[in-house]
Amino acid sequence: MSNHDGLDLFFSQPQNQMPTAWEPVGGDRTRWRLTRPVVGPEPEIDAPYPLLATIGTDDTKGTWLLNLEGLHVAIGGDPTMAQDLTRHITAGTLLNPWSQTVRVDCLGIAHELHPVDPARVSIHDPDDDLQDVRNHLELTADRAEHYEVDAATGRVHGTGDDAWPARLVIAGTDTEHTRRIADMISADPSRVSAAIVMTPPDHDPAGLPSLRLQLTPGGRVRVGDIGLDLVAVGLTADEATGIGMLCAAAADHSDTPVPSHDVDDPQDVRHYIDRSGALLQEHRATQEQEPPQAPETAVHHGGSTLVRIHDAAHRDTSSVLQAPVQDYLAGAATTESDLHQIAPAVTQQTRDSIAHADPTLDDDLEAWNNPDSRRARLRLLGPVKAQTFGVPQSHTKAFLTEILAYLALHPDGVSSDQLAEAVGTSRKKARDYVSTIRAWLGTDPVTGQLHLPHADDVRRHDGVKVYRLSGVLVDADLFKRLHARGVSCGPEGLQDLMAAMRLVTGQPFDQLRPQGWGWLFTGTERHDQYLVVGIGTVAHLVTVHSLQTMNLEQARWAAQVARKADPYAETPNLDLAAIAIAEGRPRDSANHLRAHVRDRTDDDGPPPDLSARTQEILDRHPHWLTGNDAAAS
Incomplete structure (x- = not known):
């Protein structure tokens, strides 16, 4: 559990010894707390608990994470909430930094998340025999027995010459093959380096799960018999699809052509x-x-x-x-x-x-480079900064600079409605902000006119009254x-x-x-x-x-x-x-x-x-x- 007090670890059995940064909470030594961050370089070891997954938050805003490794988890109760929690567990495993070596096998659920990391997600048919998963369980258990360690210890100590990756099976279906996987995990939980999370359509998980998570229609999750009642995390199918699309777009490094300005006037x-x-x-x-x-x-x-x-x-x-x-x-x-x-x-x-089409370029560049010029300036090619010579605005300059940049990047002008939508405010406030910026910018010393003329004096090509800058120098x-x-x-x-x-x-x-x-x-x-x-x-x-x-x-x-x-x-x-x-x-x-x-x-x-x-x-x-x-x- 993570909250404002620090990070708490809950164990099913008492722990007599923990690293020096951890302190016991209570007398049974099943709960230990880390109250201060561990400083220093990151150790060159694999994350000991790669299948640590967020399941919900308590009423004090504490976030609870469950170590799935070695568990057959059955998620039941409200079917919609159960599926949402299952998708969230899947997405977390694919995105959490401590889970980057985990391979995920999905049957009948969470296929929307395949684009998040196609190299690590396998989408199976409901009747797939999951032979590759069984091979992983057998091989990892044999290695752990050979080295006389459990999988987590093997990761932390780098036992042997190979890594100790984990496997997560996400099953929205109940078949003889998923039951066989569940039985294999339950038979040797500390050595197989795997977990199975089952959310079958009839919501009556087969076998004897290590842990039951029961979802309510109100979005709460009850965790087994240990008394935890949390606000469940979850992802809808649409949300999972969106995450998949976002990750796929981020992984696409192909170039996209820079668009034109779509200006027909050859004098521009x-x-x-x-x-x-x-x-x-x-x-x-x-x-x-x-x-x-x-x-x-x-x-x-x-x-x-x-x-x-x-x-x-x-x-x-x-x-x-x-x-x-x-x-x-x-x-x-x-x-x-x-x-x-x-x-x-x-x-x-x-x-x-x-x-x-650009007769003033040399004059504008000279004014930009002239420290004595009193034309308003806006820097965007680096740290954003505005230099103006109107009424000083010492307490709202950062916000006004953002609006100034928005106007500068829309040289044809924007309406009050456009500006209000862009900065997330009302039309009235947008008009008030423009008035403040107008005073802040002052007048153009070249023309003697306002750097931000009144909208009544400026119309766009479509006849709409707009706010349009005049004479403001912008490095971009x-x-x-x-x-x-x-x-x-x-x-x-x-x-x-x-x-x-x-x-x-x-x-x-x-x-x-x-x-x-x-x-x-x-x-x-x-x-x-x-x-x-x-x-x-x-x-x-x-x-x-x-x-x-x-x-x-x-x-x-x-x-x-x-x-x-x-x-x-x-x-x-x-x-x-x-x-x-x-x-x-x-x-x-x-x-x-x-x-x-x-x-x-x-x-x-x-x-x-x-x-x-x-x-x-x-x-x-x-x-x-x-x-x-x-x-x-």
Whole structure:
């Protein structure tokens, strides 16, 4: 049981000795309490009780967990509540950190949870003979007898050369095969490292269960004959399905295209880019328009070596990356597909259109970088922070900053109803908050007008009165505009891309107001992820260019900024390995790749398979992982 007093363990038999952190409660030594957390490094042992499952809470809010290992548990009473508790036990076993080695076998119930971890969940037909489970029981019991230990002791002490995994059978059906499993567990409970939980449809469990859980229509669970009467935990079939879908989505690492802004006006720069700032496909040069890679002449511009194409038919089409593709592939952690995506060829017409659609970019960037400018600013590319010059708001700034960000990320404006729904308040309060923000932002020194005009003065294209910011500088907006102009301007665009990277100070939308910002993470528009994609794209482009021109300090800076913005991304780690190779540090490159790419895992499981892109890069540069020079290999 876990409650405000600590963690209590209840034993069926008295325990004469426990680790020093545990203290007996009462005189019979069947209840022991841990009142303070155990500090220090985690021991290198398996969890002793992997089948520990939550079953309910008492009336003092204490949470009760039951060690299922070695038990034949019969769940009866109200059929709906019994099935809900059974699903909850199944889900907990799949998700609890101490249960990650448990394999679960489901018959007739809880199949909705298979997507949570398909490698650990087996869905059986009702008449399956469960031979694999029987093999587990026999093998584990034989090992325990051989080593003269029970399964829990074997786990804690690492007895033998193999692990002591557990098995959980969840049965919504009563067959001769499930009864046989129950009998095998009951015959040797401490050694088989398994449990069976039965919720048969007639709710009259066969055999002699080790423990009965009786569910009431009111949602309470009575635990055997030990006097426990708890509020039962449970999951409906729909809830279990939702958990399965969520876990499946989390395990799906395939890329989803960044959506466009869906803006038809060519006088708006958003017409040309997606929500990360990358050029839309229709505004990239076609294959016929792309410049050839020869003949060419090397020229120097701003300390960088550029390449000029002499073919007159393609002079109006260019890319930021001008060297032959093979030159970039030889030294950078990139692919040909990457190069076409991050540095597309762009026609002069598109270049001019983007410039005409964003005539104030240079002035806005200068104002952002000018500490004396009194234009309101909002930082989203790192810890979220607002700087305003209106009426100070010292006690509600975090909440107002969230609303300001919502307005900034909806540049076409939002109605009072939209704002109220987004922040979870009434329409009246939303209007009051807007008034406060309007005073907080003050006026735009460029126009002399309010940074947040009154809704009566602003109408959206559909005629609805809206709140729409005016003249507020937002780093995310500047980043996307610089990204767009940078990739459209050929080699000269590198300066814009560098300026965009200098706006990034950390992970986008970091240090948010606790319990706030639900609209950012629950909606269909994931602005935080769009910006992560944009930062990764620009950083990789700068790194690839810098490696090719041997500006290694600049390459490392770009890769480190990308890594700060997205600590779990492979691309910046691959880039850093390529930089180490260019600096003559092959051993550092190999160590970095092993730690952060090849052997990295985000949980207690084995490292996941490498992506096709990463595998292609490492196949092209096998010496990066060996720590040897390319020439030597």
